[in-house]
Amino acid sequence: MKILLRRLVAMFALTAIASGSATAIADESARLIIRVDDIGMTHATNQGLKDLAELNIPFAASVMFTTPWYQEGVEILKKNPQISAGVHLTLNAEWRYYRWGPIAGRNEVPSLINETGYFYPSTAEFLAQDINLDEVKLELEAQIQRALETGLDIAYVDYHMRTALSTPEMVEVVSDLAKKYELRMSMRMGEAYTTMFDVPIDQKKQRFLTHLDTKLVSNKTNMLIIHAARNHPEMQALIDLNNPIMNTEDMEPLVALHRSTELDMLLSPEVKKRFASGKIKLINYHDVPNPFAKNGGSPEKTQ
Template identity: 45%
Template sequence: MKKLLILIFVLSAFILLNAQNKQEEKILLIRCDDIGMSHSVNLAAKELIDAGLKFSTSVMVPCAWFDEAVSILKEAKNVSIGVHLTLNSEWKNYRWGPVAGVSRVPSLIDSLGFFFPSRAKFFANNPSVEEVEIELRAQIEKALKSGLNISYLDYHMGTAVDKPEMRKVVEKLAREYNLGISRYFDETDVNSMYSVPLEAKYNHLVSVFDSLDSEKINLLVCHIGKDNDELSALIDLNDFGLKEMSKHREAELNALLKAILSNDFTNRKINLINYSELIELKGLDKMKSPIETGY
């Protein structure tokens, strides 16, 4: 009887400790945008993949380095891939245009056949919603035909969901292709490293880890890259763009790599998930627009 009571006590303590650990665990989804934009961004994504980080990454289909991104991501483990729906082209001397072809979507482009650099200029051109659907569909189709295992959609610079009628197009395409949409699973955005000073990014990242909500699915959006001649040559055509963009992107990359090497995720009981896992956990039928939920 005494041995039985001891066994029951030990099992109860184990169950209680396990429950407490589960309660302390925090869920974090890291989403790295703009993959395929440039060779240097692709190199940064490969570093995170090689370091074994579980994350989601959003591919820019209209960009010149999309094919290289496909080659890298096809071999990646623990990575969920999304289409970074693109209707803007914001870099001086490095511009891109529609996948569907300029003749099919004339209201989405400038006189040289490129996407506009900002949302304001895009909407000032009175874009056709029908043409928006043609172009976004073409981007999704190209991503799927490349052989990538696409699981979700998101939106470069927010343009594709800026207006209610365009958001409906994105939602329609997600249903049609059985894809999730980032921020449609009640994720909570945490403070990104984007505009944090270069030398403070890692400390900021650690503070974000410490402030994660254990009751929420926390979403951290990152912009990574390598500070080389290619990326440092890109100048944002928008006044609100970051100066020394390439240095900021490499600093974000280095902060994530340092977090991996320092075992910050394990030490802080952070459960990393990606969008493929989140979709499997919640189901596409549970998606809801953040506009409807007041997000």
Template identity: 45%
Template sequence: MKKLLYLLLFSVLTQSINSQIYSDKKLLLIRCDDIGMSHSVNLATKELIDAGLKFSASVMVPCGWFDEAVSILKDADNVSIGIHLTLNSEWKNYRWGPVAGVSKVPSLVDSLGYFFPPRAKFFANNPSLDEVEIELRAQIEKAIKSGLKIAYLDYHMGTAVDKPEMRKIVEKLASEYKSAISRYFGEDDVNSMYSIPIDSKYQHLISVLDSISTHKINLLVCHIGKDTEEMSALVDQNEFGLKEMSKHRNAELLALLKAVSAGEFEKRKITLINYKDVKNHYSLSKMKSPSETGY
């Protein structure tokens, strides 16, 4: 009994010390989404890994380049791996469907067996909550079986947490698989490079780094890729989709690489962390839904 009480006390003290250490630093968590979506995105991911950047990589399990993503990520020490829970397939002429199989989740797919491009069409099809859980679980299981060490979950296009009842499914799975959930630790989203003009992304990134402050986890969500024929052939069917997405993604990659090579993080005494660090420093039981915190 005394041993148990000692362990509990030690855990509480350690948690308090770690939180205090973190609060005194400028923390930046870079999360790169859509890994495994295409060869172009995977190549960009490898460049960031090879450059030594510490970041979190959100992997799209249903996509055709998932296996290549696994081979790139599984031995990368500077990367924390997450599941980019996917219920949409938004690119014209490049579609994907459920990991669980169409027959097990028919309400989640169109007549050809693909996920719907926009969220509106997904919800207009009255998706079964049971089928949503079946599919999201299948994605997590496949990632684990591939050898990836999963630290966190997040959500492609926000679909998996768009409704309270779906958010509960994600939280249930996170609890079951002992995973963190992105944005559940009070992260403060800094202005991403997503819609910034292509030629202005690096300067925007520098302005973001200049704005980083202490006492919180600053979250920068990025969408990287190489400007290749493969990537330039893709057209985002979402209303918010950008033209020349290939060039936008390449510019985000180049901005991050330039910041690394120029030592911009060190100059500003910014501590780069990833979700593996967050998971190790903060109890998963302390996670709170952004809808609860008002964030």
């Protein structure tokens, strides 16, 4: 009888262990936000967003509300609630012949613009000026207000070329605005993040697959920064005045190849297979607690 009882106890113990292991495996699914930047920059960028939206997976899209094509990007996002929208806070315009400037008004923020009335191409050039922090706040708040006025459910802010985080004083400005408008601050909430931006074109896909397979952290939110666009003539003409990796040594533009490669990478069967494996839980920023929300910061919705 005692032997039988011991066997039954052992069986129950093994069952519990197996059940616990299965639960642990399920709980170890890595939470991943794919953040697609520069929405609204061009029609080709918006079309890349449209291609990704058709995957019907949760991700985040960061809109540049200073750029000519932002309204098209907004309309795509309104049709795709599985994508959380963010404000890509913009203080630079880095392309030769294709520039933009402040939406608060050039006369209102003169320290933020060059002699032609556009933003400076690089963070270094921006910081070399006698920047007025009140003007920074005025411009960034104008971008947030424009975003909210579109009717989009804005979940977060982030930072084009990270210029808005380039000094402690700038971080304080952005933090104050995030608190005022109850918006999450991407990259400032403990995420484990990386970017595919400066990965060589011929290495992007394999680097991305390797990251999905081996680099995701199971005990925190992971975030991958993507720049995706269709390989259209408007992208092919862009010459980056800020980052030399986006051009050849002869200044032939490579940005269209970089961004179309990242788009094709996300649309590839290999990546779709990994997303369907159950080892990765795709989320967006609405699924992340909001430290500035008056409702206590709980996620607003779960995809």
